Each structure stands twice: as C-alpha cells, then as structure tokens.
Amino acid sequence: MPITKTEARRLIRRSGLAEDKFCYIGDDGIRRLLNNEETKACVFLATNSSDKFAPGICTVYDGRPYGCQSYPYVLDESDKAVLDDLCPHTAEFDAAEEEHAIKLLELEEKLKQ
Numbered sequence: 001m002p003i004t005k006t007e008a009r010r011l012i013r014r015s016g017l018a019e020d021k022f023c024y025i026g027d028d029g030i031r032r033l034l035n036n037e038e039t040k041a042c043v044f045l046a047t048n049s050s051d052k053f054a055p056g057i058c059t060v061y062d063g064r065p066y067g068c069q070s071y072p073y074v075l076d077e078s079d080k081a082v083l084d085d086l087c088p089h090t091a092e093f094d095a096a097e098e099e100h101a102i103k104l105l106e107l108e109e110k111l112k113q
C-alpha cells in the first residue's frame with residue numbers, strides 16, 4: 001500500500017515504530033507499507049495466519065493511510081477508478097465513480113512529494 005510522507009509521520013507517532021520498520025521507499029521514490037514476513041500481510045494487521053481470508057484487525061485503523069481508507073477502489077491504467085480484482089469483498093461495494101478517481105489522483109500527486 002503506498003503512503004505519503006505525512007502519513008508515514010503520522011504512523012510513526014501512532015505506532016512508535018521507526019519508519020523503516022513499517023515502510024520502504026521504492027525506486028520510484030514512493031513509500032509503501034511493508035508486509036510481515038510470516039503472515040505476508042501488512043505489518044499493521046494483527047493476524048496470525050497467511051491465509052488471505054484469515055481474520056485480522058488493523059492496529060492503526062484510526063490513522064490508516066488514505067489508500068487503505070479508499071480501498072478496494074483503485075485506478076486502472078487509464079486513471080479510471082475501478083474495484084480491485086484482488087479484493088475478495090468487492091461485491092460489498094458500490095461501483096466506482098468519478099469522485100473516487102479524483103481523490104485517488106490527488107493521492108498520487110501527494111505520493112510523489
């Protein structure tokens with residue numbers, strides 16, 4: 001999950017972890033949350049199974065990044081908002097609208113800062 005510099009700072013305050021314990025900066029300069037080596041899930045997800053349907057709780061829910069808040073809405077190659085095929089719960093969400101695309105494009109700009 002990509003996160004902004006501001007969101008990383010908020011997660012440092014919230015979790016007490018150093019930034020390199022929960023995210024990395026890729027070759028594209030964008031920060032992304034790390035996955036736990038054992039569960040293969042986000043380091044902030046409290047779960048003890050690597051099963052993608054295993055129950056889990058976000059330990060930073062109130063301060064979770066915007067990309068988490070807006071998921072499973074994502075942008076496709078043409079910057080149109082769609083529901084992510086990888087999410088097993090898309091049937092529970094309304095179809096993506098232009099408003100989703102605008103907010104996700106705004107997030108993309110912030111990720112590069």
Ligand code: SF4
Nearest residue numbers: 042044045058064068
């Ligand atoms: S909602 Fe929480 S557990 Fe899920 S990816 Fe975001 S920070 Fe990680």
